[in-house]
Amino acid sequence: MAEWTRVCPVDDIDPEDVIRFDHAGRTYAVYRAEDGTAFATDGLCTHENVHLADGLVMGDQIECPKHNGRFNIKTGQALRAPVCINLKTWPARVVDGHIEIEV
Amino acid sequence: MTVTADSARDYSLTGVDTERAKAEGLANADWYHTDVPRKVMKELMQRRDGPAIRDTALWFALLGLTAWGGVAFWGSWSCVPFWFAYGVLYGSACDSRWHECGHGTAFRTQWMNDLVYHIASFQVVRNPVSWRWSHARHHTDTIIVGRDPEIACMRPPNVVKLLAAYAGVYGMWESLVGLVKNALGQLTDGEKDYIPQTEWAKAILAARLHMAVYAATLVAAVAWQSWIPLMLIGGPRIYGAWHMIMTGLIQHCGLAENVTDHRLNSRTVYMNPVSRWLYWNMNYHVEHHMFPMVPYHALPRLHEVLKHDLPVPNSSIWDAYREAIPAVLRQARDLNYAVRKPLPPTARPYQEGATNG
Numbered sequence: 001m002a003e004w005t006r007v008c009p010v011d012d013i014d015p016e017d018v019i020r021f022d023h024a025g026r027t028y029a030v031y032r033a034e035d036g037t038a039f040a041t042d043g044l045c046t047h048e049n050v051h052l053a054d055g056l057v058m059g060d061q062i063e064c065p066k067h068n069g070r071f072n073i074k075t076g077q078a079l080r081a082p083v084c085i086n087l088k089t090w091p092a093r094v095v096d097g098h099i100e101i102e103v
Numbered sequence: 104m105t106v107t108a109d110s111a112r113d114y115s116l117t118g119v120d121t122e123r124a125k126a127e128g129l130a131n132a133d134w135y136h137t138d139v140p141r142k143v144m145k146e147l148m149q150r151r152d153g154p155a156i157r158d159t160a161l162w163f164a165l166l167g168l169t170a171w172g173g174v175a176f177w178g179s180w181s182c183v184p185f186w187f188a189y190g191v192l193y194g195s196a197c198d199s200r201w202h203e204c205g206h207g208t209a210f211r212t213q214w215m216n217d218l219v220y221h222i223a224s225f226q227v228v229r230n231p232v233s234w235r236w237s238h239a240r241h242h243t244d245t246i247i248v249g250r251d252p253e254i255a256c257m258r259p260p261n262v263v264k265l266l267a268a269y270a271g272v273y274g275m276w277e278s279l280v281g282l283v284k285n286a287l288g289q290l291t292d293g294e295k296d297y298i299p300q301t302e303w304a305k306a307i308l309a310a311r312l313h314m315a316v317y318a319a320t321l322v323a324a325v326a327w328q329s330w331i332p333l334m335l336i337g338g339p340r341i342y343g344a345w346h347m348i349m350t351g352l353i354q355h356c357g358l359a360e361n362v363t364d365h366r367l368n369s370r371t372v373y374m375n376p377v378s379r380w381l382y383w384n385m386n387y388h389v390e391h392h393m394f395p396m397v398p399y400h401a402l403p404r405l406h407e408v409l410k411h412d413l414p415v416p417n418s419s420i421w422d423a424y425r426e427a428i429p430a431v432l433r434q435a436r437d438l439n440y441a442v443r444k445p446l447p448p449t450a451r452p453y454q455e456g457a458t459n460g
C-alpha cells in the first residue's frame with residue numbers, strides 16, 4: 001500500500017531543480033519547482049534507462065540528459081522526441097519543510 | 104594487403120556485429136563521464152535565445168547577400184567568391200544548425216529550434232524525421248559497430264569514397280537516393296530499426312515535401328534555361344559541402360570503435376574562429392558527446408571545466424588530419440588499429456569495456 005515517504009529537506013533541492021531518490025528498489029526523480037511546489041516522477045527516462053536527475057528542469061519540463069527528450073513534470077506527458085512514452089508521476093508534497101512522496 | 108579475418112566488420116544495423124554488440128553489453132552501455140559538480144553543469148546547460156538568434160540572423164543575412172552577389176555577377180568571374188561563400192554557408196553551415204537544433208539546445212524557445220532544424224535538414228538533404236532518430240542512436244551507441252548508423256570512417260577504409268566526399272557529389276547522391284526511397288514509401292532495414300513505427304509515416308511525408316521542392320527547382324532551371332536555381336537550391340550541398348566534410352571527418356576517424364569512453368572515440372580540435380562559427384563549436388566533440396545537454400555557445404566553457412580529464416586537443420584542423428590520415432591508412436592493413444592518446448596526469452583512466460554487460 002502506498003505511503004508518504006520523506007525524501008529530503010526542501011532546501012536540499014534548488015528551485016527549478018531535481019534530485020534522484022532511490023527507495024525500496026525503485027528510482028524516482030523529485031523536483032522542486034520555482035515556486036517551491038514539489039513533484040515526483042519515475043527516475044528513469046522512458047526512451048532509454050537514463051536518470052532524469054542529471055537533466056535540466058525548465059519551468060514545468062524536465063529535459064533528459066541523453067537525447068534531450070522532454071517531459072512535463074506535473075503530468076509526465078512526453079513532449080519532445082525521442083521520448084514517446086509518458087512518464088509515471090507520483091504524488092508529492094511539502095510537510096514541515098520536507099518533501100514527501102507517496103509511493 | 105593482409106586483413107585480420109576475425110575482425111571483419113558488419114556495419115549494418117541488423118547483422119552479426121549488431122548481435123555481438125548486444126551480447127557484449129556495448130548497446131545502450133553506461134558511458135564514462137567526467138565528474139562535474141551539479142551547480143556547474145546546471146549553469147552550463149542553461150538555454151538562451153540570444154546567441155542563436157544573433158548567429159541565425161547573421162547566417163541568413165550572409166546567405167542573402169552572397170546569393171544576391173552570385174546572381175548579380177552571374178556570367179563574370181566576380182560571381183565566383185559570392186558562390187564560394189554562399190556554398191559554404193548553405194552546404195556546410197547547415198550541418199551544424201541541423202545538429203544543434205535537432206538536439207534542441209541552440210535556442211531556448213522550441214519553435215525556433217524546430218524552424219531552423221527543418222530549414223537546415225532541407226539544406227543538408229537529410230530526412231528531418233529519420234535523422235533525428237539516427238542521431239539519437241549515434242549518441243546512445245557512438246561508433247559501436249552494428250549499432251551506430253552515423254559511422255563515417257568504416258574499416259577497412261574506402262579512401263576513394265572519403266576523398267570523393269570532399270567533392271560533395273557522393274554525399275549528395277547517397278542522401279538523394281535515401282530521400283527518393285523514403286518519398287516512394289520505402290524505409291531501409293536500418294531506418295526501421297532506429298525509427299519507431301509510429302514515426303514512419305512522418306518520415307515519408309517529410310521526404311515527399313523535400314522532393315517536391317527539388318522537383319520545382321529543376322522545373323524552374325529548365326523553364327528559365329538557367330543554372331541559377333540549382334546554384335541556389337540543392338547545388339550548394341555539392342559545391343559548398345567541403346567544410347562540413349573537413350570538420351565532420353575528424354570527429355571520430357582513426358579513433359577507437361566499440362568503446363564506452365568518448366575520450367577514446369571522439370576528437371576535440373582547436374579551430375580558427377570562422378570554422379568554429381560555421382561549425383557551431385562542434386570542434387569540442389568529446390565535450391559534446393559526454394554532455395549533449397550543453398548548448399554550442401557554452402562548449403568552450405565546458406571544455407575549460409573538462410580539460411584536466413581529456414587528452415590534449417589537436418591544435419588545428421591540419422594537426423587533426425596529420426593524426427587521422429596515417430591512422431585511417433593503417434586501418435587498411437590492421438582493422439583493429441586506432442589512435443590512443445595519452446591522458447594528462449590529472450585525468451581518470453580510460454574506461455575499458457562495457458559496464459552494463
Ligand code: FES
Pocket residue numbers: 045046047048049050064065066067068069070081082083
Ligand atoms: S534516454 Fe531520455 S531522451 Fe533518450
